[in-house]
Amino acid sequence: MKAINKPSGSKIRLAFWRWHRRVGLVAALFVLLLAVTGILLNHTAALRLDRGKLSPQWLEVFYGLDSPVMVSYRLEDSWFSQVAGEAIYQEAELIFNCQGPLVGALVYGRFRVLACEQQLVVLTSDGSQVVERLSASHGLPAPVRGLAPCDNQICLRGDAGLHRLDLAALTWTPVSENPADLAWSTPVATPEDLRRRLGEIHLGQTISWERLLLDMHSGRILGSWGVWLMDLMAILFLLLAVTGVAMWSMGRRKRVRAGGGKA
Amino acid sequence: MKWFGLGMILMLLAGAVHGQRGSFMSAREFQALAFPDNQAAAKFLWLNGEQKQQAARILRHDFNSLRVRYWRNGDRTAWILDEVGKEQPITMGAVVEDGRIAQFAVLEFRESRGGEIRYPFFTRQFHGLSLSGKTLSGSVDGITGATLSVRAARKIAKLALFFHQQVMAAGAGESDQ
Numbered sequence: 364m365k366a367i368n369k370p371s372g373s374k375i376r377l378a379f380w381r382w383h384r385r386v387g388l389v390a391a392l393f394v395l396l397l398a399v400t401g402i403l404l405n406h407t408a409a410l411r412l413d414r415g416k417l418s419p420q421w422l423e424v425f426y427g428l429d430s431p432v433m434v435s436y437r438l439e440d441s442w443f444s445q446v447a448g449e450a451i452y453q454e455a456e457l458i459f460n461c462q463g464p465l466v467g468a469l470v471y472g473r474f475r476v477l478a479c480e481q482q483l484v485v486l487t488s489d490g491s492q493v494v495e496r497l498s499a500s501h502g503l504p505a506p507v508r509g510l511a512p513c514d515n516q517i518c519l520r521g522d523a524g525l526h527r528l529d530l531a532a533l534t535w536t537p538v539s540e541n542p543a544d545l546a547w548s549t550p551v552a553t554p555e556d557l558r559r560r561l562g563e564i565h566l567g568q569t570i571s572w573e574r575l576l577l578d579m580h581s582g583r584i585l586g587s588w589g590v591w592l593m594d595l596m597a598i599l600f601l602l603l604a605v606t607g608v609a610m611w612s613m614g615r616r617k618r619v620r621a622g623g624g625k626a
Numbered sequence: 627m628k629w630f631g632l633g634m635i636l637m638l639l640a641g642a643v644h645g646q647r648g649s650f651m652s653a654r655e656f657q658a659l660a661f662p663d664n665q666a667a668a669k670f671l672w673l674n675g676e677q678k679q680q681a682a683r684i685l686r687h688d689f690n691s692l693r694v695r696y697w698r699n700g701d702r703t704a705w706i707l708d709e710v711g712k713e714q715p716i717t718m719g720a721v722v723e724d725g726r727i728a729q730f731a732v733l734e735f736r737e738s739r740g741g742e743i744r745y746p747f748f749t750r751q752f753h754g755l756s757l758s759g760k761t762l763s764g765s766v767d768g769i770t771g772a773t774l775s776v777r778a779a780r781k782i783a784k785l786a787l788f789f790h791q792q793v794m795a796a797g798a799g800e801s802d803q
Contacts, residue, residue, distance in 0.1 A: 459690065487692065494692045500706060500717035500734045501653045501695075532668055533653070533695065 467510025467548035646741030720786035740775030
């Protein structure tokens with residue numbers, strides 16, 4: 364039987380068709396992913412995706428996030444905890460965000476006073492509201508490393524030495540001697556139940572559904588190599604477009620020739 | 627030579643960025659500026675619910691303190707207040723006398739840009755301004771590239787004037803502690 368020699372144009376077209384099909388199969392899943400996440404991202408506000416936050420379980424699944432670092436101080440019957448180096452909670456209620464790690468807490472007259480490295484915060488007697496915040500702009504000798512009651516005032520220990528604070532007059536008096544009997548505020552272990560609740564609250568405030576979609580859309584959900592993967596997919600989409608247009612063009616020319624010059 | 631010039635430009639740019647941040651005046655220095663004769667009593671303005679709401683309207687966010695510390699001598703008050711520019715708080719001081727701003731200064735700037743507001747060409751604009759309803763009685767020209775810092779400064783000026791009004795209103799809420 365005589366072998367049929369196909370014209371070269373058909374060979375090229377066949378090759379394009381085969382690669383178009385292979386690339387299409389590989390890229391199909393990513394096309395679906397990008398289409399779905401893209402449509403959702405276009406309607407973020409309407410769907411309130413920027414408001415809803417991922418639960419701790421989903422955070423662990425998608426981002427591998429663990430329970431955050433916590434530091435707790437106990438003042439009488441209240442627990443004051445700092446979560447992830449920022450947010451300050453009384454029990455499980457967020458009170459404020461502090462500048463720097465929490466380094467001490469004490470009762471001072473009718474106030475509660477909390478010290479972070481860069482900020483001193485005065486709270487109401489029940490600890491639920493901020494009365495005043497003091498920073499280096501107010502003369503706070505930051506960074507603060509410790510807090511202790513001393514002679515009806517507040518002693519602060521820091522890189523700038525020991526200072527006595529008169530909270531009413533806002534004077535910071537350097538103390539040359541280091542009194543041995545100062546009861547420096549020390550952290551205690553966060554109770555397990557409180558730790559679990561704070562972990563759930565804190566992780567629940569971190570990442571929104573919109574953020575997750577953006578990370579999926581860009582490939583960042585898989586880390587840096589996920590971004591390269593998405594770049595590769597983009598190149599494959601370009602190939603699909605090129606091969607698709609090439610096949611259409613070749614087929615059109617073939618139809619024109621077969622039709623005696625008519626398009 | 628061209629590489630030297632490029633290096634100099636890059637250094638200047640880096641300096642410009644990092645030179646924005648800084649502590650320019652301490653609280654003590656600001657008090658000395660506000661009361662050169664050193665005669666001022668430290669006081670607290672305790673805010674009631676209505677005052678907190680008014681402060682929140684000026685700032686366009688919650689005012690998260692129950693009391694505000696200030697210094698007073700007669701009709702002259704001095705306030706040190708914080709407001710976030712873009713991401714970090716800017717600490718500013720305002721001296722108010724007879725319902726008008728007498729002095730306005732940036733004590734500490736923590737952002738990487740927008741620090742031009744600390745210069746006298748900008749802060750001088752606040753001198754003599756009062757509160758006219760909910761707005762400042764005069765205009766304050768902005769600075770290109772420092773929009774958010776300028777906005778924070780305007781808010782602090784309004785807040786200081788508002789607090790001054792509250793203090794002068796029969797000493798409402800005023801306390802020594």
